[in-house]
Structure formats: structure tokens, C-alpha cells
Amino acid sequence: MSVTLTLNGQSRTIDAEPDTPLLWALRDELGMTGTKFGCGIAQCGACTVHLDGMPIRSCQTLLEDVEGANITTIEGIDGKAAKAVQAAWQELNVPQCGYCQSGQILAATALLAETPKPTDEDIDAAMDGNVCRCATYARIRKAIHIAAEKMEA
Known part of the structure; x- marks a missing residue:
């Protein structure tokens, strides 16, 4: 499955299973390693990214749930x-x-x-x-x- 989203201001398409956690798509598919794996259960915050401006835990956010969304990682934070x-x-x-x-x-x-x-x-x-x-x-x-x-x- 392909998911298209805006990552740090640029349109990106990710080819991965829809139930892939956003964290792993960012790190493994796109090389965005500033977002860290900590606990894998959304309890530590190391994997925090912004989804349409709001902080979320990317380890528990599925790729299929961010189709068309605006994602900002530490590499793209600005303002x-x-x-x-x-x-x-x-x-x-x-x-x-x-x-x-x-x-x-x-x-x-x-x-x-x-x-x-x-x-x-x-x-x-x-x-x-x-x-x-x-x-x-x-x-x-x-x-x-x-x-x-x-x-x-």
C-alpha cells in the first residue's frame, strides 16, 4: 500500500503495510532517525512527532491513519x-x-x-x-x- 503525506513540508509517498507504525515508516523507509524508539507503547515520548501541529506518539500511530496528514519531525521543526x-x-x-x-x-x-x-x-x-x-x-x-x-x- 502507498500512503502519501506531507513530511516536513514536502509531499512524500511511503510504500509499506497500512498497519506499520509511523515511527518505523519514518525511520526505516524515509531515514528520518531523529525520531527515536523508546518503549513502543506510547508511554515515553521519545517517538513524538507533530500530526497537523499536535504532538502524537508515532510508535502507536498507524501509517494508514496519517494519509494526507501533515507530519513534522525534529528534522523539520520550524517557526x-x-x-x-x-x-x-x-x-x-x-x-x-x-x-x-x-x-x-x-x-x-x-x-x-x-x-x-x-x-x-x-x-x-x-x-x-x-x-x-x-x-x-x-x-x-x-x-x-x-x-x-x-x-x-
Whole structure:
């Protein structure tokens, strides 16, 4: 089966079984390895991508369910919120091992696109389920607040 979608702003056609998880189509068929496999059960957030601007877990999203959709991976993230998040991540040196960071950045970017001035509670709710093995949660929260400030400037 062929599925056509918009990936990082470009039309792409993927030839794979319709029940293939989007994660594996991205990684194995298209070489988009920035999206990581973590748990395979949508509990860790390492596989987070944007589907029409909303963060989803690509390990549990089937290819047949994204026909015609707009998918953004860490390789294609762009815009004011994305630039602010990336700058804040660098400023605070958020990642340690970095494995979870593409999912963390995509979740944070989606939050700031919807809620430009998030509270700690907003951040905790939006980032819930994005696991960081290195426990950089305090730096992640602070970086999101800094990114929000950068967006205002």
C-alpha cells in the first residue's frame, strides 16, 4: 500500500503495510532517525512527532491513519516557538544523553504554540509522559519558561 503525506513540508509517498507504525515508516523507509524508539507503547515520548501541529506518539500511530496528514519531525521543526525552544535548550544545556530530546522539544514547541505563557502546571501537563532517563526535568521546565520569554521579545 502507498500512503502519501506531507513530511516536513514536502509531499512524500511511503510504500509499506497500512498497519506499520509511523515511527518505523519514518525511520526505516524515509531515514528520518531523529525520531527515536523508546518503549513502543506510547508511554515515553521519545517517538513524538507533530500530526497537523499536535504532538502524537508515532510508535502507536498507524501509517494508514496519517494519509494526507501533515507530519513534522525534529528534522523539520520550524517557526517562532521552535526557534525559541531550541535556543533555550542550548542556553541551559538541557540534554545530557540527548536520547529523549527530540520528543521533548516537539512537545514543548506544541505547548508554546498553543499556550505562549505557560504556568508550571501547564508545562507539567504538556510534558507528562515524556520520560528523560537523565532526569533533566527542572532544566526542561526552566527552558520552556525561557523560550516563552524569548517569544515575547
